[in-house]
Every structure is written in structure tokens, then in C-alpha cells.
Amino acid sequence: AVVSTQSTGKKEGEEEEESFVPKPVVVQRKTRVQRNREKAEKQKAAELAAAKTEKQLNKQLNRVKAIKRELNVKERKMAAITAERKEKREVNALRPGKYGPGKLMEEQPEFQLPEEVSSSLRKLAVPTNSIQDRFLSMQKRNLIEVRKKVNPHRKYKLKEVEKWRKKLPEEILELTKTKPKKKQNKK
Numbered sequence: 213a214v215v216s217t218q219s220t221g222k223k224e225g226e227e228e229e230e231s232f233v234p235k236p237v238v239v240q241r242k243t244r245v246q247r248n249r250e251k252a253e254k255q256k257a258a259e260l261a262a263a264k265t266e267k268q269l270n271k272q273l274n275r276v277k278a279i280k281r282e283l284n285v286k287e288r289k290m291a292a293i294t295a296e297r298k299e300k301r302e303v304n305a306l307r308p309g310k311y312g313p314g315k316l317m318e319e320q321p322e323f324q325l326p327e328e329v330s331s332s333l334r335k336l337a338v339p340t341n342s343i344q345d346r347f348l349s350m351q352k353r354n355l356i357e358v359r360k361k362v363n364p365h366r367k368y369k370l371k372e373v374e375k376w377r378k379k380l381p382e383e384i385l386e387l388t389k390t391k392p393k394k395k396q397n398k399k
Contacts, residue, residue: 305354312357319348 242250308316322339330336350356 308352308354312359314358314360316348316351316358 347356351358
């Protein structure tokens with residue numbers, strides 16, 4: 213029932229209702245040949261999709277071997293690098309005076325000329341400083357860091373100032389003179 217949208221005798225409170233009537237769907241029957249053709253197309257598409265996924269799986273399986281080889285090569289390289297680093301660390305740990313920013317200076321062995329050497333070993337005097345020897349020994353064993361000796365120095369020069377008591381009396385008077393203060397008027 214189609215209701216017109218024009219309202220000539222419309223009452224208050226009544227609402228117009230529009231009804232929609234859909235067109236009837238016409239179903240076309242397919243022939244046996246058409247159904248067989250669609251079935252064959254679907255089957256072909258499914259076979260293609262299955263072949264594609266199978267191909268991808270085969271690629272991935274073949275790639276697994278290559279990935280394993282790459283990982284093995286990387287692991288060997290990393291193992292070689294870590295072994296090298298470990299060796300260096302061990303060598304550096306045993307090397308004397310490597311702890312700290314400076315380098316340990318190897319001191320030259322002190323020797324005496326044949327004229328200076330005494331005839332008996334009892335009279336032989338060894339010119340060494342035991343504290344300095346102990347300090348160097350600790351630096352060689354990496355117990356104390358090696359640094360250059362820093363001599364004491366000033367960052368800024370000292371400023372020279374003349375003291376009051378050394379000034380002449382006239383100069384003192386001149387310095388202490390001030391301008392007379394103005395008197396404030398109180399009102």
C-alpha cells in the first residue's frame with residue numbers, strides 16, 4: 213500500500229507512513245555447462261593457491277640450510293673475536309704498569325765503574341731508596357696507577373698590595389679624606 217505524500221485532509225497527531233516495496237528478484241537458472249565451468253575455475257584457482265603455498269614452503273625449507281650456514285659463520289667469527297679479546301686482557305693484566313693513564317718508565321739498571329767497585333762485597337754500598345723501590349714495585353704489579361708527577365703550582369699569580377702602615381702619613385690623610393656630608397634640614 214503506497215501512501216501519497218500529499219496530505220489534503222490531514223489530521224493532527226497522525227503520522228504519515230511510507231512503505232517500501234522491493235522489486236522481486238529474478239533468479240536466472242544456470243545451465244549445467246556454466247556450473248561445470250565455474251566448478252573447474254574454482255578448482256583451478258584452489259590448485260594454483262596450493263601450488264603457490266607449497267612453493268613458498270619449499271623456498272623456506274631450502275633457505276633454512278643457508279640460514280644455518282650464515283649463523284655458523286657468524287658464531288665462529290664471534291668466538292674468534294671473544295678469544296682474541298680474552299687473550300689481550302690476559303696479556304694486559306700481566307703487563308707491568310698498565311693500570312692508570314700513564315706508562316711505567318722502565319728504569320735503567322744502575323751500575324758502577326770498575327774503579328768504583330770495592331774489592332769485598334761487604335763494603336759494596338747499593339745506592340737505593342727503599343720507599344721508591346717499593347712504590348715502583350707496586351706500580352709494576354698494577355696495584356697503584358701510574359701517573360706523571362704533578363709539581364705544585366698556582367693557578368693565578370699573587371697580587372701585590374701595599375699595606376697601610378707602609379704608606380707615608382700624607383698619603384694616608386689623602387685616602388681618608390672624604391667629602392663633607394650635606395646636612396639634612398629637619399622640618
